[in-house]
Amino acid sequence: xxxxxxxxxxxxxxxxxxxxxxxxxxxxxxxxxxxxxxxxxxxxxxxxxxxxxxxxxxxxxxxxxxxxxxxxxxxxxxxxxxxxxxxxxxxxxxxxxxxxxxxxxxxxxxxxxxxxxxxxxxxxxxxxxxxxxxxxxxxxxxxxxxxxxxxxxxxxxxxxxxxxxxxxxxxxxxxxxxxxxxxxxxxxxxxxxxxxxxxxxxxxxxxxxxxxxxxxxxxxxxxxxxxxxxxxxxxxxxxxxxxxxxxxxxxxxxxxxxxxxxxxxxxxxxxxxxxxxxxxxxxxxxxxxxxxxxxxxxxxxxxxxxxxxxxxxxxxxxxxxxxxxxxxxxxxxxxxxxxxxxxxxxxxxxxxxxxxxxxxxxxxxxxxxxxxxxxxxxxxxxxxxxxxxxxxxxxxxxxxxxxxxxxxxxxxxxxxxxxxxxxxxxxxxxxxxxxxxxxxxxxxxxxxxxxxxxxxx
Numbered sequence: 409x410x411x412x413x414x415x416x417x418x419x420x421x422x423x424x425x426x427x428x429x430x431x432x433x434x435x436x437x438x439x440x441x442x443x444x445x446x447x448x449x450x451x452x453x454x455x456x457x458x459x460x461x462x463x464x465x466x467x468x469x470x471x472x473x474x475x476x477x478x479x480x481x482x483x484x485x486x487x488x489x490x491x492x493x494x495x496x497x498x499x500x501x502x503x504x505x506x507x508x509x510x511x512x513x514x515x516x517x518x519x520x521x522x523x524x525x526x527x528x529x530x531x532x533x534x535x536x537x538x539x540x541x542x543x544x545x546x547x548x549x550x551x552x553x554x555x556x557x558x559x560x561x562x563x564x565x566x567x568x569x570x571x572x573x574x575x576x577x578x579x580x581x582x583x584x585x586x587x588x589x590x591x592x593x594x595x596x597x598x599x600x601x602x603x604x605x606x607x608x609x610x611x612x613x614x615x616x617x618x619x620x621x622x623x624x625x626x627x628x629x630x631x632x633x634x635x636x637x638x639x640x641x642x643x644x645x646x647x648x649x650x651x652x653x654x655x656x657x658x659x660x661x662x663x664x665x666x667x668x669x670x671x672x673x674x675x676x677x678x679x680x681x682x683x684x685x686x687x688x689x690x691x692x693x694x695x696x697x698x699x700x701x702x703x704x705x706x707x708x709x710x711x712x713x714x715x716x717x718x719x720x721x722x723x724x725x726x727x728x729x730x731x732x733x734x735x736x737x738x739x740x741x742x743x744x745x746x747x748x749x750x751x752x753x754x755x756x757x758x759x760x761x762x763x764x765x766x767x768x769x770x771x772x773x774x775x776x777x778x779x780x781x782x783x784x785x786x787x788x789x790x791x792x793x794x795x796x797x798x799x800x801x802x803x804x805x806x807x808x809x810x811x812x813x814x815x816x817x818x819x820x821x822x823x824x825x826x827x828x829x830x831x832x833x834x835x836x837x838x839x840x841x842x843x844x845x846x847x848x849x850x851x852x853x854x855x856x857x858x859x860x861x862x863x864x865x
Contacts, residue, residue, distance in 0.1 A: 419645045423580065424638045424655020425662070427720060428469075430583035431638075432663050433590070434717030435520045436631030438690035438710045441674050445684035447624035451675045454683075457621070458671050461628040462664030465635045467820040469660040470810050471791045473653035476639040477808040478797070480648035483731040484640035484724075485790050492793035492800075495737060496853055501786055502732045503849035508766075509783060510725035511759055515766035517721060518560050521714040522553030524707070557767045560715060564722045565760040569746075569753055582716030589709040590666045593694065597673030600697050623834065629784075629827060631667070634717075635660045640724040643731075649807025673697075726756040737856050781831050781839035782846045788824045791817050 419427070444454050475488045483490075483498075486505075490498025505511070567578050638645075638655045645651045670690075674683055677693035686692040690710065695703035730752035733743035746753045794810060794817045810816055832839045 419641060419651070421651045421654045421658075424641075424645060424651050425659045426580045426583045427641065427724060428635060428638045428655055428659025429587060429662055430580070430716055430720035431634035431724060432632060432659075432717075433583070433586045433666070433713055434517055434634075435524070435710060435714050436633070437590070437667055437670055438706070438713065439688065440627045440631045441671060441689035442684055442686045443627045444624045444671075445680055445689075447627065448621060449680055449684060451680055453621075454624075454675060454680070455668060455671055457624045457628050458667050459664070461625060461632050462660070462667060464629075464820060464823045465632045466657070466660050466664065467816050467823070468787065468791065469635055469656040470812070471794055471817040471820050472636050472639055473656045473808050474794055474806060474810040475790070475797075476642050476652040476656070477649040478804060478806050480642045480645065480652065481731060483728055484636065484642070485786060486728050486732060488639075488790050488793050489786070490735070492796045493789070495735065496850075497789070498735075499732065499737050499853045499856075500846055500849050502728050502738070503852060504782060504786075504846050505725065505728050506759065506762065507845065507849075510721070510728065511763040512766055514561060514718065514721055514725070514760070514763040515557070517714055517718045518557035518763070519553055519767055521560050521711065521718060522556035524711040524714055525556055554767050558764050560718055561722070561760050561764055561767070564719050565756060567719075568723055568726070568756055569751060578719050582712065582719055586709070586713050586716055587662070587666065589712070590670055593706070593709075594666070594669035594673050597677065597693070597697055598669075623830075625827065626831065626834075628667075632663065634721070635663065637720065637724045640727040643727065649805075653808040722756070722760065726752055726759050728755075729758065730755040737853070780842060781828065781835070782842040784824055784828050784831065788821055788828065791821045791824070 441454075444457055448454055448457055472488075476484070479487050479491060481487055483502075486498045486502045488498075489501050564578070636656070638652055638659065642648045642652050645655075674689055674693045677696045678686065678689070682692070683689055688710075691703045691706045694706035698705070729738055729742050730745070731743075732738040733740055733755070742752075742754045742758060744754045745751065795814065797804070
């Protein structure tokens with residue numbers, strides 16, 4: 409028996425549920441309402457878009473729950489793709505995650521946190537030192553938002569370094585704050601008298617076009633992104649065959665209810681035209697319902713939401729690269745587990761270091777746009793893995809089997825495939841660049857395969 413330190417199974421069903429919720433609720437729900445209203449200029453259409461995306465995410469959670477319960481180790485999507493299609497496909501996902509999906513997401517969330525503090529405390533960010541540094545063709549910009557973003561990444565990485573327990577406690581507390589704040593806003597917003605503007609001005613309902621529906625659904629999918637997060641930490645869950653499915657499904661249900669309720673209140677507070685024009689729709693709606701104090705309270709919620717989402721993302725996403733290295737598909741040092749704190753410290757700090765570089769360059773915004781197309785493709789391939797593994801490994805232990813098989817995973821695949829087609833039609837250049845960025849992982853994969861023979865558990 410190996411005496412190498414490993415991950416500890418300390419997370420329960422409540423932790424998995426809160427990790428699912430915490431990895432989703434960031435700034436998206438507070439900022440994308442206007443974009444959805446512009447794309448689908450009808451109140452009922454807006455609510456239906458959020459509800460439909462919630463159902464799609466739930467179908468995905470039900471599907472991923474079978475895969476996670478069947479393969480209860482760290483890595484999530486990496487492990488599912490590797491098992492179903494071979495090591496190269498798992499590697500491509502891990503490569504894309506480090507390059508931009510996870511690291512770029514951390515950089516984007518952290519930068520959003522810095523900007524939200526600027527809105528909360530006017531002049532504070534501007535008072536911080538700033539400057540630029542040119543290195544070759546790169547220009548590194550370090551101003552107030554970047555300083556705050558890097559400080560937030562460093563703080564949460566240190567917390568996660570000292571064990572999954574402190575990391576989970578931190579993200580759980582921040583998640584309770586977000587759930588409570590959104591739930592309270594939805595209840596009070598529905599009980600409050602409708603805003604005068606919403607009563608006096610008749611909403612202007614424009615035509616709803618298919619292209620608009622596609623753009624609106626892309627925006628809602630971005631706000632729901634992260635519903636699959638708990639699968640990455642399956643290697644640290646107690647009884648993952650039961651804990652993971654419960655966390656994925658319960659968390660996604662809570663998110664869907666909160667999102668639909670939140671947007672119903674936004675539409676009650678603002679006419680559809682004003683909602684579509686609002687740059688910060690949640691603050692605008694809170695101001696319309698509860699005056700300036702409401703808008704300021706919402707600004708606090710947005711800042712805490714971005715910080716909490718950052719905590720959740722750092723906790724789960726660093727679990728991708730450690731199993732890659734353990735399988736011989738990445739630097740061996742990244743497989744290291746701290747013997748005292750039982751955390752993948754090298755994987756954790758590698759990801760955070762690259763995320764901080766992306767914060768300084770600002771290039772994560774473009775990179776994340778490039779891989780959006782490929783990210784959705786990964787979801788399609790992962791859901792299809794349920795069918796592949798039912799054929800290839802029919803007798804493998806499955807503590808949980810997806811409810812509604814085969815229709816549930818088929819519906820998820822169909823929905824995500826429609827998003828793939830819509831994204832390619834609306835943004836063909838970015839879609840092709842995303843595929844090209846992922847394809848760059850092939851030389852790296854060939855190099856690692858030539859150095860080390862991969863080993864799989």
